[in-house]
Amino acid sequence: MEDILFGGEMMFSILFLIGLLIGSVSYVITYIYGKEISNVKRSIAVTVVGVISLIVSMVVIGGFEGMPFGVMSAGIILMAIVFFLIGKIGFLRKTVILGLVVYALIYAAYIDYNQVNYWIDDKTVQDQDGNILAHLHNIETDTSIKGFKVFTIMEGQKEIALSLGEKMAGNRIEVTDVENKEGQTEVHIRTTYNQSEEKNPYILVGLDNEESEIVVIDTDGTVYEELK
Template sequence: MFIYMYLIGLLVGLGCYSLTYLFAKDTDNSRRVIVVFIIGAICLLGSLIIIGGFAGMPFGVLSVGIFTVSILLAFFGGNSLWKKAIYTIIISCVVLFVSFDYLNKVDYWVGKKVNYGDEVDLYSQQLQKHTNIKGYKTFTVSEGDKAIVLSLGEKMAGNNIEVLDVKEKANTTIIKIRTFYNQSNEKNPWIMIGLNRLKSNIVIMDTDGTIYKEVGKAD
């Protein structure tokens, strides 16, 4: 998220600089840069004073992107060739990053608790009989897709599981979840997460800091 906010900040900085040509055609480069810098400062102060805390951090990162543009244009904005180069490089980098991230994004889905196939069905039934099973187990389902069945254990009975995000980092698939109490009637709450691919290492973490290990390998 922070990378995206920085990239957005770069685009906002370029956009604000471009708008100065619309409202002040005869202004020199230094004043245009000052306008961009002030907008970045407003975003930074807003993230620190108005929003504050962790919630304000993304807007702080956005302001860094704006500051980056103001600094680059302060040094090179006086030359039209360098100015065009800055616009071209920044816009190209943003487009390439977004395209690469989109093409390499992990496709995942949360499966309904119906018939997935023999292995998953048998395991889901086993979870309700052996309620002490806590952690995840991987399966190969239809058309070679992968599936992870995560169970919380009997101590979390009555809870539900929500998948917040699935991403990859090097050779690791990282799954972030949230658990919450909703009077579920499952003795051992569980969820099936389908994925188009899995890395060799898997990390499943809850928002409360709990990290779930593979069944049979948990401490």
């Protein structure tokens, strides 16, 4: 279960980090309006930025789509509290800001190294490799086929054809994240019911810089097997 949640945890970690940086930058910006402003007022200003972001996430956007702003809001408000507590200590304040910037750069580099370039191929385009077209025909005619098959396409890139099987008829597939982790490429998907007419829902996912082993995981915990 830990591996299944890894993609989501990574996303929230990035969003929280962005919130910490926004909070730090907001605090620094207050110096533009005057060095005589008290630390309490600077911290309040950062808090206001966090509260506005929280209102946007809960009221303006709402639901699952608003969660990213909510996570960032938590980071901003945390920085407001940190600067309120240590704001009068000049050296410590500068150390915190510098440490966050360095951490952000290292973390961003780590994320970029582990992320996999991917794209979703259009099902209506009929210029795919003959083997892929044959497999898609099998998927459409045999609705019991469930799992994914890996094909090698142009310049050695890979393409995954994932089908959900007849029990998932009427669902759509969305790729939420693709990442390299511990020698394997994890493709995280989300399936939602949208009354699709496909009797065997499927998706084509192109991959670049993937590992030799590929794993496809749904957010509901389903791990799809590779078709041989």
